[in-house]
Amino acid sequence: MASVLVASNRGPVSYAVGEDGTLDARRGGGGLVSGLSAVSSEDSVWVCAALGDGDREAVRRGIGEPGVRMLDIDPDVHADAYNGIANSVLWFVHHMLYQTPLEPVFDAEFRRRWAAYETYNRAFARALADEADDGACVLVQDYHLALVPGMLRELRPDLRIGHFSHTPWAPPEYFRMLPDDIARQLLRGMLGADRLGFLTRRWADAFAACCAAEVGGTGDTRLGVYGLGADADFLRERSRRPDVEERLAALREQVGPGRRVILRVDRTELSKNIVRGMHAYRTLLEEHPEWHGRVVHVAFAYPSRQDLAVYREYTEEVGRVAAVVNARYGTDDWTPVVLHVKDDFARSLAAYRLADVALVNPIRDGMNLVAKEVPVVSDEGCALVLSREAGAHEELGEDAITVNPYDVTGTAHALHEALTMGGPERAERTKRLAAAATALPPQQWFLTQLEALRA
Ligand code: F6P
Numbered sequence: 138m139a140s141v142l143v144a145s146n147r148g149p150v151s152y153a154v155g156e157d158g159t160l161d162a163r164r165g166g167g168g169l170v171s172g173l174s175a176v177s178s179e180d181s182v183w184v185c186a187a188l189g190d191g192d193r194e195a196v197r198r199g200i201g202e203p204g205v206r207m208l209d210i211d212p213d214v215h216a217d218a219y220n221g222i223a224n225s226v227l228w229f230v231h232h233m234l235y236q237t238p239l240e241p242v243f244d245a246e247f248r249r250r251w252a253a254y255e256t257y258n259r260a261f262a263r264a265l266a267d268e269a270d271d272g273a274c275v276l277v278q279d280y281h282l283a284l285v286p287g288m289l290r291e292l293r294p295d296l297r298i299g300h301f302s303h304t305p306w307a308p309p310e311y312f313r314m315l316p317d318d319i320a321r322q323l324l325r326g327m328l329g330a331d332r333l334g335f336l337t338r339r340w341a342d343a344f345a346a347c348c349a350a351e352v353g354g355t356g357d358t359r360l361g362v363y364g365l366g367a368d369a370d371f372l373r374e375r376s377r378r379p380d381v382e383e384r385l386a387a388l389r390e391q392v393g394p395g396r397r398v399i400l401r402v403d404r405t406e407l408s409k410n411i412v413r414g415m416h417a418y419r420t421l422l423e424e425h426p427e428w429h430g431r432v433v434h435v436a437f438a439y440p441s442r443q444d445l446a447v448y449r450e451y452t453e454e455v456g457r458v459a460a461v462v463n464a465r466y467g468t469d470d471w472t473p474v475v476l477h478v479k480d481d482f483a484r485s486l487a488a489y490r491l492a493d494v495a496l497v498n499p500i501r502d503g504m505n506l507v508a509k510e511v512p513v514v515s516d517e518g519c520a521l522v523l524s525r526e527a528g529a530h531e532e533l534g535e536d537a538i539t540v541n542p543y544d545v546t547g548t549a550h551a552l553h554e555a556l557t558m559g560g561p562e563r564a565e566r567t568k569r570l571a572a573a574a575t576a577l578p579p580q581q582w583f584l585t586q587l588e589a590l591r592a
Contacts (some may be wrong), residue, residue, distance in 0.1 A: 138270040139182040139204075141587065143173055144261050144285060145278035146219060148185025150202050152195040160195050162202070166482070168365045168506070169278065172583030178204040182268045184261060186210055186219075206268065210260050217253030219281065220444050226315075227280040227323075231304045232408040232501045233311050243316050251319065255284060258326075262288035269296055274590045276583075277330070279303050284322070287329030299590045300327055301334040301363070304503040305528065306343040309350040320351050328358045332590055336504045337528040338362050363586055364532055366577040367509040376486040376514045384487035388435070391475055392491075397432040397556055400492035400519075402485050402507050404441035405452045405478070410498045410524070410542050411438055412451070415458045415474065417498070417548035422466050422473065425553055430471045432556065434462075434496075435488055439480040452478075489514040493563075494555040496522050497529070498542045504528040508537075509574035518564035520555035522548070532573045536566040 149170045152160045164170075173181060187193045187207045195201060196209040210218075226247070229235050241247075262285050265275055277285045277300045286298045306312075312320060324347060327333060335341040341360045348355045375381070392398055399418065403409040418434045438455050442448040459474040466473045477484070489495075489511045497508040508529040511519050523530055523537035530539065538551045558566075577585070 138273075139180055139268055140270045140273045141173075141176050141181040142184065142265055142269055142273060142275040143169065143181070143278065144184045144265055144275065144282055145169065146186050146223070146281040147188065148205055148207060149173075149183055150205060151188060152191035152200070153189075154191045154194055160191060160198070160200055162195075168368075168579040168582065171368055171371065171579040175580035175584050176587070182206055184208065184264050184268065186215060186257075186261075188215075206264060208260050208264055210257055214253045214256050216444070217250040218257035220442075221250035222254040223281040224442055224445060227283070228304065230307045230312060230315060231280060233307065234407050234500070235314070237314075241314060243319075258282055258284035259288055261285050262292060265289055265296075266292040269293060271295055272297065274587055275299065276301060276586060276590070284326035285329075287326040290329040297590045298330045299332045299334060299586060300330040301586065302340060302344075302503070303336065303365075304340075305501050306335065306340040306347070308343050309346045312343075312347045313350070317351075320347075324348055324352050328352070328356055330358055332359045332361055332586075334361050334363050334586055336362070336364055337531045339531065340503065340528065359589075361586070361589055363582050364528070364577055365504055365506070365579065365582045367506060367513050367574045368579050369513050369571070369575040370578075372486070372510060372513050376490060378483075380483040381486045381490070384481070384484040385490060388484070388487055388491055391472075392433045392435065393471065395431070396471075397428075397493045398488075398491055399432060399434045399494040399496055399552060399556070400437075400488050400511070401435075401496045401498075402437040402488065403439070405438040405448065405455060406441050407447065407451055408500050408502060410500050411436065411455050412458055413542065413545055414496050414498050414548070415455070415462060416545045417496075417552060418474070419458075419462045419465070420545055420549035421552045422462070424549060428553075428556070429466060430468065433472065434474045435492070436474060436476045437485060437488065438476065438478055440478060486514060489519075490516045492519045494520045494522060494552065496548075496552065497527060498522065498524045498540055498548060499527050500524075500542050502527040502529070508533060509570075512567045512570035512574055515567055515571075518560065518567040520558045520563050520566070521570060522551045522555050529574075532576070533570055536569045536573070 187209045274297045459476040495511040505527040521537040524542040540548045540551045
């Protein structure tokens with residue numbers, strides 16, 4: 138039994154079956170992992186889903202980390218809930234990603250998947266009800282588990298229940314695309330919580346506006362804003378280790394001496410706007426031939442959600458556009474776009490240190506931690522080109538160069554401005570960006586929510 142519980146789809150650890158049948162555990166990073174480390178593992182339980190065959194095998198063999206409970210939900214139910222609803226519907230609504238003449242289609246197939254989403258949420262609610270001590274605090278994460286607060290409240294009225302959204306929230310006129318009964322069920326599910334947390338005021342206000350329009354307000358549920366910050370201590374230490382130094386040397390060689398670096402680091406995620414970023418870079422090279430041979434766009438685009446066709450197609454498009462730019466402008470000794478698609482955290486940190494300009498241009502983003510991490514790690518200062526639609530813009534906007542993510546020409550101009558910013562100004566801005574980016578480190582982010590929930 139635990140007094141602090143966390144629930145999320147993806148847990149802190151995953152398992153892979155080795156060739157000899159043994160299970161290899163891989164620990165993940167991220168804000169929640171370091172946030173929860175502020176609480177003793179004896180008092181806490183993290184409930185998550187088994188995501189792959191390795192995870193399921195670990196559950197069957199009874200292998201697991203202390204303080205982690207993985208739920209072996211039927212794989213078809215999980216796929217329908219995770220791919221079919223969470224990532225194909227709710228993610229699309231909150232990030233406003235639909236091409237509305239053709240999508241979304243709310244038909245019988247949608248209803249079938251929705252039933253799976255309910256089943257998956259109920260499995261979490263039951264497990265949490267099982268594991269929680271009297272009056273325990275439960276912190277449910279994200280759009281995957283939006284129904285859990287209401288379901289858990291029915292099972293265990295004694296608990297203090299919080300929910301945190303790591304995504305944006307849709308404005309009411311977009312949210313109401315969902316069938317009315319589903320929209321209300323979602324909001325009422327969330328409102329089963331005592332407290333709801335959001336990354337920015339803008340997303341909290343959007344949620345409140347949806348509630349006002351659809352269910353007559355937020356009732357007794359309190360809304361709070363907790364702007365998750367970068368973990369400065371961890372990043373500064375980790376980014377000076379030998380494996381990062383090694384990758385830094387390799388990157389320097391790949392870029393070539395004396396050249397500027399425009400960096401982006403993202404999951405290959407539709408909302409990250411990687412393709413328009415490359416078009417903006419191409420426009421920069423078109424309009425400013427003086428940069429030919431003097432700048433490289435280092436783009437790390439790591440695989441994500443490859444079960445969904447639209448993500449596979451987007452991944453291909455990223456590679457295609459990078460190749461077009463290289464074919465048009467590349468020379469024997471200059472590759473204008475260096476694209477890496479294999480996830481390598483140490484190399485990302487090396488690139489953070491090296492970059493002159495960071496391009497963070499999402500269509501819409503809950504926060505965007507890359508925008509916060511780069512200034513913390515940067516060796517000599519890095520100019521930040523930042524979308525006004527990223528949550529991080531609320532805290533970093535003043536010292537960033539702001540862009541409208543749809544405006545390719547405007548983004549190209551911003552890149553030019555960033556490249557020509559003087560060294561001292563860049564360093565000054567980076568210092569202020571780093572201070573703003575670390576205002577609420579993960580452990581404090583977590584503990585502040587916990588305290589608010591207990592109060
Ligand atoms: O930040 C939103 C989020 O959905 C997280 O919950 C999730 O871990 C991350 O994006 C990556 O997505 P996925 O878990 O689907 O790979």
